[in-house]
Amino acid sequence: MSQRRVGVADIVVGEPLKWNAYGTDGKLLLRKGYIIESERQVAGLLERGLYIDASSANDARKDPIKKVDTPSVVRLLNTANKRLERLLFGISGESDAQTKVIELVKDIADATDINRNIALACIHLNQSSGSYSTRHSINTAIVSMLVMRAMHKSQEEIVNVMAAALTMNIGMLRHHDHFSSKSEPLTEKEWDIIKKHPSVGIELLKQAGVNNEAWLSHVLQHHENTDCTGYPLGTNAQTLSQNSRILSFADQYCASVSIRKYRKTLPHAAALRDVFLKGPLASDKMLAAYFIKELGPYPPGAFVLLKDGEIGVVTGNGAAPATPIVHALIGPRGAPLSLPIKRDTAKLSHGIRDYVSMEDIPSCFSLHQLWGEQAIL
Numbered sequence: 422m423s424q425r426r427v428g429v430a431d432i433v434v435g436e437p438l439k440w441n442a443y444g445t446d447g448k449l450l451l452r453k454g455y456i457i458e459s460e461r462q463v464a465g466l467l468e469r470g471l472y473i474d475a476s477s478a479n480d481a482r483k484d485p486i487k488k489v490d491t492p493s494v495v496r497l498l499n500t501a502n503k504r505l506e507r508l509l510f511g512i513s514g515e516s517d518a519q520t521k522v523i524e525l526v527k528d529i530a531d532a533t534d535i536n537r538n539i540a541l542a543c544i545h546l547n548q549s550s551g552s553y554s555t556r557h558s559i560n561t562a563i564v565s566m567l568v569m570r571a572m573h574k575s576q577e578e579i580v581n582v583m584a585a586a587l588t589m590n591i592g593m594l595r596h597h598d599h600f601s602s603k604s605e606p607l608t609e610k611e612w613d614i615i616k617k618h619p620s621v622g623i624e625l626l627k628q629a630g631v632n633n634e635a636w637l638s639h640v641l642q643h644h645e646n647t648d649c650t651g652y653p654l655g656t657n658a659q660t661l662s663q664n665s666r667i668l669s670f671a672d673q674y675c676a677s678v679s680i681r682k683y684r685k686t687l688p689h690a691a692a693l694r695d696v697f698l699k700g701p702l703a704s705d706k707m708l709a710a711y712f713i714k715e716l717g718p719y720p721p722g723a724f725v726l727l728k729d730g731e732i733g734v735v736t737g738n739g740a741a742p743a744t745p746i747v748h749a750l751i752g753p754r755g756a757p758l759s760l761p762i763k764r765d766t767a768k769l770s771h772g773i774r775d776y777v778s779m780e781d782i783p784s785c786f787s788l789h790q791l792w793g794e795q796a797i798l
Contacts, residue, residue: 427471428515432463433503445470491794494539495547497532499798501525502551502559509555509591518629526562526583533563536795538721538737539788541567545722545779546734546788548680554590554597557675562586564671564716571715574664578635582664585639588631589672592622601679616652619644635664643668647704666705670696670712680779688776689716689723719745724777729753729770732777733761736791740767747771750786757785 427442434457442451450471457463505525512518533540543550544560562583569579590597593614600611607615623637631637642665645651677692687695693716697709719725719742723735730753737746748761764771788796 424472424474425520426516427467427473428508428511428521431473431504431521432457432466433500433507434459434463436500436503440473442466443472443474445472492532492535493795493797494532494536494792495543495788495796495798497528497535498540498543498547498559499550501528501532502555505559505587506552506555509588509594512591512625512629515629518626519631519633522584522587522631523580525587526580529559529562529583530566533566536792537567539792539796541716541720542722542734542736542788542792544675545678545720545724552598553601553679554594557601557672557679558587558590560675560679561589561668561671564675564712565667568667568671568711568715569664571711578664581633581635582639582668584633584636585643585668586671588626588636589622589640589643589668590618591625591640592618592620620653638662639665639668643672645669663708666708670708674712674716686779688778689720690718690776717742717745719743719773721745724779724782725766725773726775726777727764727766728772728774731764731771732782733764734782734786734791736763739765744772747773748786748791750782757783761786761790 424443432438437454437456438451439453441449441453444450450466457466508515508518508521508525515521540563544563548556550556565582565586566579569582593600596611596614600607600615619641622640626637626640639662641654642656642661645654645656645661645665646669647657647661647666649655649657673696674692677687677696678689680686693713697712719735721735721737724732725735725747726732727747727749731749732751733747733749735745736748739745744765744767747764747766749758749764750761751757766773787798789798
């Protein structure tokens with residue numbers, strides 16, 4: 422049996438184990454499906470030494486929740502979020518961090534393939550899950566993957582960019598949530614941390630055993646701009662790779678539609694305009710066109726005002742990109758509806774009038790109500 426030592430990122434408190442776990446003597450300690458109930462128990466097991474069959478770990482990734490007929494995309498992404506957070510914060514003590522990040526990349530891709538609409542909607546509607554830093558990284562990986570698939574990029578390229586997305590902010594990991602929640606301007610010292618974090622990040626990744634040059638390059642370049650105004654190197658358009666630009670676009674878009682204390686969340690249309698049409702990477706019109714087409718004018722999770730006065734959330738594709746399926750949440754007189762009501766915006770009375778900011782929407786619904794079992798928490 423080929424064994425791999427279990428690290429802190431492999432265990433999520435409250436979630437069933439995906440494999441049998443063995444001690445250093447090869448004896449079975451924990452059976453698949455066992456639920457670990459506390460961080461203290463995790464620490465004790467890891468200190469003692471816990472191993473799994475490497476082949477069973479791969480099988481578990483392919484079928485992460487066998488007990489459920491319809492796997493929940495939300496639950497899978499939230500679990501990936503917890504595992505990523507544990508992995509990145511403890512990366513200095515992890516064995517084979519590169520393999521574990523790639524496993525998470527595959528888990529996120531699998532979750533997105535189950536229901537793309539739910540995965541995209543989570544960018545807007547699942548913002549309270551986990552820390553901002555790791556949640557934002559997963560969102561960026563999802564958007565990058567979908568755009569790269571539309572461009573017919575190779576699987577190797579897609580995996581490298583997604584891995585870079587998951588690790589791009591490791592150089593300022595312990596500061597990122599604080600920066601994102603600040604209501605006052607960043608200090609000069611804080612800006613210095615931000616500008617150096619790509620360089621610091623690749624050094625941390627190298628120390629953790631990451632030796633994939635494309636992956637490291639994307640992390641280093643994810644804040645570079647084609648006009649030399651980026652950081653940390655001030656790279657120009659000739660030396661900035663297209664895949665790194667994809668990562669940068671996805672990073673900026675996901676940040677723009679995220680809730681921040683220091684600014685109002687941008688509706689989807691404003692984010693598209695500011696990132697893809699006005700930002701420092703906007704000279705890449707071909708790449709911007711792929712993002713705009715792939716995300717569409719009304720992506721899942723976007724809030725919209727209908728012509729009849731209802732306010733709803735986009736839940737899926739309609740007859741055309743400009744006429745998606747929407748579930749109404751608030752009636753024309755401003756009162757929350759008892760249950761979301763499905764609307765086809767191709768019908769004149771339910772046509773879309775405008776975007777609505779998510780801060781203006783009361784919490785009167787759950788993802789489960791909108792998408793069923795595939796969105797249960």
